Amino acid sequence: MQTADYIIQADYIITMNNDLTVIRNSALAIQGNKIADIGSPDDITKKYSSKNIIDGKNTAVIPGLINTHTHAAMVYFRGMADDLPLKEWLEEHIWPAENKWLSPEFVSDATELACLEMLKAGITTYNDMYFFEDAASKAAKKIGMRAVLGAGIVDFPTVAGNSADEYLNKAERFIKEWQGDALIVPCIAPHSAYACSPETLKKVKELADKYNVMIHTHLSETKWEVEEIKGKYGLTPVEHLKKIGLLDENIIAAHCVWVGEKDIEAIAKHKAGVSHCIESNLKLSSGIAPVPEMLKAGVKVSLGTDGAASNNDLNILSEMSTAAKVHKAVSNDPTVLNAKKALLMATKWGADALGLGGLTGSLEKGKAADIAIINLNKPHLMPLYDIYSHMVYSARASDVEAVFVNGKLVVENGRLSTADENEITAKAKEWRCKIK
Numbered sequence: 001m002q003t004a005d006y007i008i009q010a011d012y013i014i015t016m017n018n019d020l021t022v023i024r025n026s027a028l029a030i031q032g033n034k035i036a037d038i039g040s041p042d043d044i045t046k047k048y049s050s051k052n053i054i055d056g057k058n059t060a061v062i063p064g065l066i067n068t069h070t071h072a073a074m075v076y077f078r079g080m081a082d083d084l085p086l087k088e089w090l091e092e093h094i095w096p097a098e099n100k101w102l103s104p105e106f107v108s109d110a111t112e113l114a115c116l117e118m119l120k121a122g123i124t125t126y127n128d129m130y131f132f133e134d135a136a137s138k139a140a141k142k143i144g145m146r147a148v149l150g151a152g153i154v155d156f157p158t159v160a161g162n163s164a165d166e167y168l169n170k171a172e173r174f175i176k177e178w179q180g181d182a183l184i185v186p187c188i189a190p191h192s193a194y195a196c197s198p199e200t201l202k203k204v205k206e207l208a209d210k211y212n213v214m215i216h217t218h219l220s221e222t223k224w225e226v227e228e229i230k231g232k233y234g235l236t237p238v239e240h241l242k243k244i245g246l247l248d249e250n251i252i253a254a255h256c257v258w259v260g261e262k263d264i265e266a267i268a269k270h271k272a273g274v275s276h277c278i279e280s281n282l283k284l285s286s287g288i289a290p291v292p293e294m295l296k297a298g299v300k301v302s303l304g305t306d307g308a309a310s311n312n313d314l315n316i317l318s319e320m321s322t323a324a325k326v327h328k329a330v331s332n333d334p335t336v337l338n339a340k341k342a343l344l345m346a347t348k349w350g351a352d353a354l355g356l357g358g359l360t361g362s363l364e365k366g367k368a369a370d371i372a373i374i375n376l377n378k379p380h381l382m383p384l385y386d387i388y389s390h391m392v393y394s395a396r397a398s399d400v401e402a403v404f405v406n407g408k409l410v411v412e413n414g415r416l417s418t419a420d421e422n423e424i425t426a427k428a429k430e431w432r433c434k435i436k
Contacts, residue, residue, distance in 0.1 A: 001047070001048070002031070002047060002048050002049075003031075003048065003049055004031055004049070005030050005050065005052060005407065006050060006053075006404075006407075007027055007028070007029050007045065007050045007052070007053045008027065008028045009026070009027045009041050009053070009056045010026055010027070010028070010059045010373070011024065011026075011056065011057065011058060011376065012059075012060040012376075012387050013026040013060075014060060014061065014062045014063075014387060014391065015038070015362055015363040015364065016062070016063050016343065016347045016361065016362040016363065017348075017363070017364050020340060022387060023038065023039075023040075025040065025041065026038065026039065026040060026041070026061075027039060027040065027041040027043075027044035027045070028044070028061060029047075030404065030407050032407055033182070033368055033369060033407035034369060034407065035365055035368075035369050036365065037365060038364075038365065054373070054402065056373060058375065058376045058377035059373050059374060059375055059376055059401065060390075061371060061372070061373055061374075062122070062343075062363075062372050062374060062391065063124075063348070064123065064124025064146075064360065064370035064403065064404070064405065065121070065124065065125075065316040065317070065347060065372060066124070066125045066126070066127075066302065066346065066350030066354070066356075066360070067123050067125070067126040067127065067303070067314065067316050067350075068126075068127045068252060068254075068273070068275040068303065068354060069127055069252070069255075069275035069277055069304025069305070070114070070127065070128055070129075070304060070308075071128065071129055071306070072110070072118075072128050072130065072136060072140075072314075073106065073110035073111050073114065073130050074094075074130070075110050075114040075117065075314070076101075076106065076109075076110040076113070076428065076435065077097055077308070078313075079312055080435070081093035081309070082283075082312070085285065086221065086224075086284045086285075086286055087222070087224055089284065089310065095158075097435070098131075098158065099158060102132065102159045102160065103132070103159070104132045104135035105135070106132075107130065107131070107132040107135040107136050108132075108136070108138065109139075109427045110428075110431070111135070111140060112139045112143060112424045112427070113425070113427070114126075115145045116143065116416055116421060116424050116425075117308075117313070117314045117315075118145065118314045119144075119145060119410055119411050120400060120403075120411060121314065121315045121316065121317060121397035121400060122316070122372035122397065122400040123314070124370040124372065124404075124405045125145075125146040125356065125370065126147050127148040127150070127187075127252060127275070127354055128149045128150055128189075129150040129152055129189035129217075129218075130149075130150070131152045131159075131160035131161075132160060133149045133150065133151050133174055134174055134177065136149055137149055137174075137178055137186075140183070141181070141183055141184055142418070142419060143410070143416070143419055144408055144410040144418040145183065145405055146185075146360065146370065146405055147185070148185040148186075148187055149174075149184060149185070150186075150187045150214075151167070151170060151174045151186070151187075151189060152167065152189050153167045153168060153171065153188065153189060153200065153204055154190075154191045154195045155195060155197055156195070164199075164200040168203055168204070171207065172207060172211075175207075175211045176211075183405070185214075185356070187208075188207055188213060188216070189216040190204045191217065191218060192217060192219070192225065192237075193217075193225070193240050194225055194229060201241070201244050202244055202245070205246050213250075214251070215246060215252070216251075216252050216254070217241075217251065218255055219237055219238065219241065219253035219255060220236065220237045220253075220256050220258045220259050220263065221254070221255035221257055221258070221281075221286055222257065222258065223258055225237060225258070226258045236263055238259060238266055239262075239263070239266070241253075247266060247267070247270040248272060249271035249272065249273075249355075250355065251272045252272075252274075252302075252353050253267070253273065253274050253275070254274075254275045254277060254304060255276075255281065255286070255289065256289050256294070257281055257287040257289045258287060259289070261293075264293055264294055265297060267294070267299050268297040268298045268299045272300075273301075273302065273352070273354070274294060274299055274300065274301045274302070274353070275302050275353070276289055276291055276302065276319075276345070277306040277311075278322050278323045278326060279306075279318065279319055279322050280305070280310045282322070283311065284310055288326060288327075291327055292327055292331055300352055301345055301353075302346070302349050302350035302353045302354075303316055303319045303320060303323065303345045303346050303350065305319060315397050316346050317346075319346070320342040320343065320345070320346050320391075321342075323337060323342060323345070324337045324341075324392055339386070339389050339392040339393065343388060343391055347362065349361075369404050369406065369407040370404065370406065371404040372400055372402075372403050373400070373401045373403070374391070374399050374400060375399050375401040376390070381394055381399065400414065401413065401414060
């Protein structure tokens with residue numbers, strides 16, 4: 001008899017492994033930060049004893065959801081400048097607000113709120129792009145969330161730096177400090193091809209290769225961006241990154257709305273990852289990414305929320321539902337993005353796109369215990385015929401009952417267990433008063 005830190009029993013364990021195995025009336029054992037075993041309750045309790053047994057009657061256990069593109073600290077700008085085109089929203093509202101308010105304290109407090117929101121929605125890993133990421137790292141680690149944090153790079157002065165070289169030097173220090181951490185994965189995040197010169201992007205690539213870290217960038221988000229890059233360099237943004245050498249398996253490209261057939265072929269050939277941010281793209285009227293075409297070409301497509309300033313929430317469950325429905329409507333094909341594919345985009349494919357596929361994204365022996373438990377005993381989840389359908393089309397963030405990250409129970413009975421929720425929300429209200 002082995003000792004497990006936790007035994008979780010459930011009506012369904014949705015593994016999202018290569019075979020998409022769903023185990024009915026099942027149990028899962030956690031030892032340390034790993035999944036030790038999955039099987040029937042009888043098999044698990046014969047092999048393991050535990051002081052912490054979670055009776056998961058009327059529950060489904062899924063891999064922790066993965067948000068592959070966000071700006072977590074922008075949660076403090078939620079609802080501040082809505083119903084505007086991206087360029088106007090960014091240049092006339094968001095950037096001025098950032099220049100006025102951005103600081104390590106702001107980023108730390110806002111990141112706590114973002115992590116609270118994401119964890120309570122079943123998200124266990126997020127991929128961030130922002131400034132003062134050292135402060136964000138400490139906040140995410142305090143809350144107990146897994147995060148890939150990208151040190152922001154642009155060519156123009158901000159409150160976080162005066163030049164591309166200064167941002168790059170800060171990014172290198174950040175990578176050195178956090179590389180090897182159990183929860184925080186540092187990366188480098190050039191904002192875009194229009195905010196970074198070819199020279200800056202080449203330096204980004206050199207730095208990423210030196211430390212073997214991911215590159216996180218915006219790519220072909222708007223028609224304006226494509227026209228801007230074509231006007232400057234005679235290439236699409238995808239072709240531009242390919243020419244510079246950034247387009248490879250270590251890049252995660254957010255949006256990819258305005259990509260043509262040749263762009264998609266290049267993304268697939270170079271094994272780059274794409275973060276599909278459907279709700280932000282819809283709200284900013286940026287367009288609809290050709291996700292079915294990308295998936296058909298073999299592109300690693302995952303789901304991102306973007307920042308709460310443009311979405312306006314951090315909820316991958318709703319991104320799944322919206323993505324599946326919108327692509328059915330646009331393609332006039334109800335089969336084009338089914339529930340299984342949508343959940344793969346939110347879990348396994350997200351982990352693969354971030355280079356974390358060996359660690360998280362599915363429920364398998366030896367992988368990190370990043371887990372969300374969904375309460376099925378809700379009117380909108382009855383009756384149940386297809387568990388995938390329920391997870392994608394019916395489940396809500398409020399149905400998340402418990403969350404584990406790296407084997408630690410961070411949400412219990414719907415409440416954060418690693419920090420004071422009231423303190424986090426009180427800080428948000430204080431910042432709102434300052435900003436307004």
